Amino acid sequence: MLFRLRSVLLVFLCLALFWSQALAGWGDALNKMGSDMADTAATAAGSPYTPSEAMAGIKETLKLGTDSAANTLGSPGGFSAHPDTALSLPGNLSFPGSSMLLDSLNGAAEGAIPGVKSTFLDSISSLSVSNPTKAVSGGDTAITQYFEQNSRDTLAKLVRPIVEQSVQSAGVGDYLGPLAAAQQAAGLGGTAFDPTTYLTDKTLDSMFYYIGEKEKALRSSGAENASSLLQKLF
Template identity: 30%
Template structure:
């Protein structure tokens, strides 16, 4: 009986036009935006916590920062020449530099989420697997790079990374394998650190979508929960 009454009411609502439908649609959009904003805030904070600690990058194969391509090509030869330890130390130092820089991202990321519009949020909800990365990259890549680069540079100086890198590139260059001027280690590490951060935010956000109940948030359960 109730179902019949409901079905009879639908044509009436449609005939009355958008005026009756608009409040419900606005509420739905607002809820979706609020849910996505909360999910990204949690995802960003979690990603910073996961990466900004010892082995955050080095111990995670998904975001572990490799040698620059040119140097990576020469690494095999250098290892054969007895430079295995130096190559390993270089990779470790690069990832430690990224781990030292990532905590500085927290404020920038959260500010980007707070400034998110309803359209931004709905675009992410409806978007593909890269929608989260695209949102953050458009708003934070440049300021994150500017903030990370001096931190990475200081970290490399602290662990003598620049000296190691110059030594390795010099040896590879002497063998004709790479030109030292073709690589900038600090910028390589910074770019990979930013990329890894975006990747982890996306991973954490997908976890929230998959298990909103596990977050303990009624809003996230309402937006992402399944009946």
């Protein structure tokens, strides 16, 4: 009796495994069929490119933008090179002696960029766009805007620990602590400034800024010196 029960359970387990694999295979096949049908419809309608090409172009554009952003921001003085990405201190910390704190913040931001770049590239690789053709045919930064709107919250959670580690490595606390103490001693009150939160937000802002600038450049030049796919799209 026990042997028969085990045999029945084994059969059920085998069937369950078979059906789970079969369903997964059918799901992949249906997804591919849907993609192929969309491409065929686009070709029949006279579109210069298919949804699959648009999706590939979106990812390529974002990856090029990420490379450009990381190369700029990760170099010495990378954040301070442009007004839109330059770091600043809150007014209650901007007084003589605070320049070293700002320097350490810049160092922390620059030091976080390699890890931030990897995080962005991973996010781009897994990005899904419901209407890639619309994003490609949109405005100057339509692709970047879509990426930011759909990925920023997740990226913030992934980037924060990278920034936090860089803040510690750059010794930001060594400068922030004495300044906050001096501020309190002078009767100016404490500070609620959180360098990790500030730099996480600023790093994301700056990455998206330069990704958008790269997208603009690709569109305005017809993707000159880029791949044949991007030249076809832009």
